[in-house]
Amino acid sequence: MEEKEISQAVIGRLPRYFRYLGELRDEGTERVSSQELSDIMQVTASQIRQDLNNFGGFGQQGYGYNVEFLYEEIGKILGLDRKYDLIIIGAGNLGQALANYMNFERRGFLFRGIFDNNPVLYGKKIRGIEVQSMECMEQYVLDNHIDIAVLTIPKSEAAEVAEKLIRCGIKGIWNFAHLDLKVPEGVQVENVHLSDSLMKLSYNISRFQNEK
Amino acid sequence: MEEKEISQAVIGRLPRYFRYLGELRDEGTERVSSQELSDIMQVTASQIRQDLNNFGGFGQQGYGYNVEFLYEEIGKILGLDRKYDLIIIGAGNLGQALANYMNFERRGFLFRGIFDNNPVLYGKKIRGIEVQSMECMEQYVLDNHIDIAVLTIPKSEAAEVAEKLIRCGIKGIWNFAHLDLKVPEGVQVENVHLSDSLMKLSYNISRFQNEK
């Protein structure tokens, strides 16, 4: 399929469109114009139309967009029309929190396993699934065709673990470890650097206070 | 202090510079040129120099940048040279995980309280601090001059709680609830939308698979 590359700026906005459209749909709204959406979302109508037209014409002149239809289409673009088998590496506080946070399951991200190298945790059940030793990880990924690995381990171990996962054919890594993973083309990485996020907040707080 | 506004694109890169410089420092590296940093970080040397010069000239022609000095300076820019009093609203899995994740404390973000409206949790100690009823939140913020509130509550409650916090003079909100908060100027919000992040990952996975 030959398609022009969509910029990550556009991709980054899709989940937000998806969220607002979902809310409109839940309220029973049938149609929405780019201008109405613009008012709600605080982005320009022009940007909304440009963004959507990267993927095709979902609207109709004189009418606007059908909420249900557009919601579904954006869901498909985001790859939410299929299931992903997902494991969590690192059963610490954050790993367990993510395992228990089950809104992801609703979106098709299926929690299939959780691994740790702390023997104290082995066998502990989290959402019905036992924590396994990290030794079992590679075989488990191969046997169960795992798509996504969530990395919630210290940065010191992350690079090595990621390499193993990649060798076993993992397709995506949701990386909470505080380092930049080096991965071959074809393996997708999405970083959540919590401390970076907190630093941006502290920058904005202290900048605002110095301003006055 | 009259200064030209720095773009959020630049701010967003500062924590990453800070991290790499911290690593260089820990390795004992004394100086680094923009070209060397460029090789390590995979951004252009030009961008590094441009970014840094938004805040002043930290380098020296013919020499480069002193690692320790630049690290400290970026820390100051990010507002890490002071302390922040922080509370967590929502003592569910994620709230508890963040409370326990103590690297933040090292950076000056001091965990001062945690609140929930589930009575089962009241009195439970997390890192030595008892979970309190949400009823106590406002008084606590006022009495203890809390700077930052971490919102790890469902989106249905988030808007109302945020409003209360703002009335009590909170300076920043680290928002994990899946909605866009409306706040007056002067209150800083940093969003961590985990499900948006996961959707970006699924987009990239499914796009890559369709490409072939």
Place this chain on the structure above:
DNA sequence: TAGATTGTTAATCGATTAACAATC
């Protein structure tokens, strides 16, 4: 002084916004 590398200006590139013809 010669070499290295910054700070900064100028050129390019990409993303956002505006405008409007196409069309429902």
Place this chain on the structure above:
DNA sequence: TAGATTGTTAATCGATTAACAATC
């Protein structure tokens, strides 16, 4: 048909990269 609103082209704006004079 007239009105509304998209899809899309053109204009603008901002961010990134390249180039080089300043200077350590």
